[in-house]
Amino acid sequence: MSFGKKLNVVGRRLRKVDGLQKATGAAVYADDIKLPRMLHCKILRSPHAHARIKRIDFSRCLEHPGVVAVLEGKEIPTRYGVIPWTPDEQALAADKARFVGDEVAAVAAEDELAAEEALELIDVEYEVLPPLIDPAEALREQRIKIHEGSKQGNISKHVELSFGDVAAGFDRCAAIADETFYYEGSTHTPIEPHCAIGNYDADGNLTVWSSTQIPHYVHRELSRVLELPEARVRVIQPFLGGAFGGKSDPFSLEFVVAKLSMKTGRPVKCLFTREEVFWAHRGRHPMKMRFKVGLSETGRIESVDSKILIDGGAYSSFGLVTAYYAGQLLTGPYQFGAYHFDSTRVFTNKPPCGPKRGHGSVQPRFAFEVALDMAAEKLGLDPIEVRRRNFIGENVKTINGQLITSNGFLRCLDLVEKASGWKERKGKLGFGRGLGVAGSMYISGTAYPVYPNEMPQAGIQVKLDRSGKVTIFSGASDIGQGSNSVPAYLIAEEIGCDPRDCLVVVSDTDLTPVDLGAYSSRVTFMLGIACVEAGRKLWAQISAAVAEKWGVEAARIEGSLGTIFVPETALSMSFKEAVRLAEAKFGTLGATGSYRTEKLGGDYRGGTIGASPAYSFTAHAVEVQVDPETGIWTVERVWAAHDCGKALNPTLVEGQIEGSVYMGYAEAAMEEMTYLPSGLHRGPSLLDYRIPTSLDTPELTAMIVESGDPKGPYGAKEAGEGPLHPVIPAISNAIHDAVGIWLTELPFHPGKLLRLLREKDKPRAPVPPVEERISAAGESRA
Amino acid sequence: MLTLPPFEYHSPTTVEEAVALLRQHRGQVKVIAGGTDLVPNMKHRLFTPAHVVGLKAIAGLDRVAEEGPDIRLGAMCTIAQLARDPLVQKTLPSLAAAASQIAGPQLREMGTLGGNICLDTRCVYYNQTYFWRKALGFCLKKDGTVCHVVQGGQRCVAAASNDTVPVLMTLNARVRAVGTNGLREIPIAELYVPDGIVNTVLAPEELVVEVRVPRPEGRLIAGYQKLRVRASIDYPALTIAVAAKIDPADRAEWIRVVVSALGARPHLVGGLERFRGRRFDQGLAAEVSQVAYRQCHPLTNINVDPAWRREMVPVFVRRAFARAQLSGSGYFEKEGAQRTSDSPPPPNTPTQQTR
């Protein structure tokens, strides 16, 4: 869209519309809201990983002087879930608790401490059931079922799809890598814990302020579960302190504060502790993956076969989609000769997994990109070269039927090759230092809305005031990526106003048009298209009115940053004057725009999952240094090149690339959701679940590639999730280059690296004997 | 957010007044200095004292000074103060190094030397919320009867995690504490006992007021190395302090090595007397490191692979010696001693390294 036009706003490094609000501490997040007479809510959670709830007795609890109301599951029993086909959650478990931390009951009290004390006074009788913690065991187990309703054992979703003749493909291969990989679970850890406030007023209207990235789905589910008309429910997303997919399900606390407000007639707030954020989870699924990748003599990818076991945790969440994404999103940026995948998501008695940045595809991407290097090494092929040779191209269909439009992957490879000094340095850095590369592809939104409907996925409304003020109503959820600013940039570009004169009213279901939420990297793409449409409608009116006044053709009129003019003439007026002319001519000014779902995807069951109007592409090169004495590896630098189509604001795009690389690095280096055999998380805190500090995070160089997508707004595609993928396999590949071992299990603990190094090359480092067992008795000696 | 339980707060202005409050409320009172250990522990309901005694209003406990043969360090000196203090940097560089690597910047501004010395031992099964510990079934150290680190263990093995203590032990420091019977001085090596529940010999109403460190004389080198996963915030997964007195003929007069973050008390490596009189070089450091290795047995009380932690003991002992300082400059550099292959401080990035 709009190619060839000189751009005045798009592509510039502008400030965000809300940057200074955040810089000064004025931005209001959910926990910053305090309403008169507000009560505080705490949720009682199951200490058992798997237990039937036999009886809940509130009598002691109700005697606490601070307690105002209590709530249990049978009062709001309707099951919900973000995917309408798998509603298996209850706001408070009415029958069974399915993980340590599962919600069981709630209390509203005069303050937080009173609510916390009152929880201890709730007596719950549990029948403890055997927990299923290991996914392989859960898969085998037929007798114990985590969800009684499951059709088949503890299987949450099984997907098997085949494209082309995989066996014949492998027969043609000159080199095959056949390896098992393990990707450990990780979680989002936004710095803001979940928080919600419910207020049910005397008129029967419910307002919920929530730290959610999906106000629209929360709106729908609140109405359904609480049995209130949708028109009586309002969901407001205040400023949101990070999400990364961790706030894209409806959560217990939203229903609980609403119901407790209905019960008490007072506003009720619930703020999760950090530990509760770990129970809410919905993070990266642990995956055990067997990958077989075969290359022809010339290095063409002839055949790819994967079998993936996905640990889903206790509930479905987006799991149906996860099982598909684990296979469906792998079919670029390379052409596959044949492809088969078999992925199974199983339930286990652990906090539910869900969509963490790069949902479903980060894990198989790691396995595939490492396996690709393994196979290429057998052929003596350079890792960048093998990726170039398999480039799928532009305007092509992938083997699973997804349409790729623009594709800047080769330019991404060129950039990281040059920036890292690959040609001169690869293989020449000596023992302990190495370079690695990897590539990836990701969706810019999904063609398929979460619930089937014919309505737009995103919408925008614009009101023009005769003061020159432009008020934009946007339902999109800004989770830090900058979607509050995108409408100001795009509308200003289209109608010639100064973006500073735009007020963007956001994410309030009573005020703003529906947007499906901040997930699947859909917001900029879809919201952007809606903005362009609304902007064009307004510009038609503005330019027509001005054209009439000046007696020129409307097509000659341009607008830029608050001035409307005819180029190369003296004809010029302020935007405000132009608006007044338009208002006089057309009446009150306003316009809407929307993004409508396109029919896309392969013609088979599940073929629409993974279908996106446009795909982003990324390549990373990584330089590592390994200390062979400690196993400690450090990333010297990451060069990340990302094809985002068009950077509407390069600063914000770089921020997305940098944040993604950081998060991928963190998963490779240290993050892990690990559990005791009982199903209790080992360290649900920001001390024990270690996320990198400024000292740990590698230096990185973000590079933007603009392939100009024909469908995207001004050519834009996604930037928020794709760039997370390659850094992880690139690190593994670089460590291989440095010391000759393949790391196939995340995270890459130094101890693990050291052991592999020893196995590979025993005499290298002078090391102490390890045969002495770690003995408990040793402590008393120490 | 996690709440604090209710308590009465007291703010005495003298040490005697503080001690009297501790005696008066014995069993129901905790002292707060910087609060960096106590407050999280109270939020976890590891302590629910009815009374909390603050020390901020007591004047004079935060001084660093030279007196006679000693360097005097007030118990209320902040960790940041120790790290920055010119006298500490000059005379006790390994202490300054240890202090500068404690936790993160804000915690160093808050935490105190006295607090670090009295730091509660730490364990993955202990430093958790009340809900978590209840789900676990509690543990030996608090509210329960079983040890989850050592199957059938009868003695708590929560880990001493104080970074300053190993250094102070290598430097022969003495801790001064005031109790109901007045002031006493305890060699720091005798302060700790192998009991993770309470790992010091201090009486409940005893208050640490000062640490005295003999001013290093002659060729005394001292070094410090710390292993942790992140380069900030984290508690140690392993701390190593080394010191050696070297005679004019480059022979070791004495060598001390303390390894901590293993069990309930910092471990003074034994049997190093036999190296007395040996030429002090990297080869000797390597031998010493093997002695340390044989004596150290990390447990799963810390959430970092114990087998790896153990293997890092000799590596970090060697590195501590290799980078040990004599009045602000590297001994080996200064003496022109040969670097061996096991003393590479290679990567310039500090990630995951020795902090």
Place this chain on the structure above:
Amino acid sequence: MLGRPQKILISLDLNGQRYELAVEPRSTLLEAIRYAAGLTGSKQGCDKGDCGACTVLSNGAPILSCISLAVEHQGDRITTIEGLAHGGKVHPVQDAFDLCGALQCGFCQSGMMISAAALLERNPKPTREQIKEALSGNLCRCTGYTKILEAVEVASGQRQLAELDPRPTTGSPA
């Protein structure tokens, strides 16, 4: 009603203004600032001193207000993010964070900017390594720290923005 120890009146110099707040002895400084004084710019992220979102200056030193007792700050000079701006102008750190795109979700950034401002107070031209060290107690989950480090370099006059277009901005820099 709840049978708790009596509240204590504390007096603070909060951002240059005198506040008298009645707080329970168990109230953290963060709770006092956010809920009693109503200055919600300081955030809580981890509950217990692990993330740095609650960082404020106490007599000039960056501390974690979520693990400080309010009663222990009687008479102290406390600076929160709301107090960084002076005379209607934002602090250079605040301006640079906005300009450089260092503010994504913004939640950790109140604490981050406080740590950055404290650093520049002590060390007006810090090296990149010193900046990393000074900010290492403030966890950010959005930015990968890159733009934050750049912003501190800009705020300390050590870096010019390469492609800064001064014309249309959507905010007014100081």
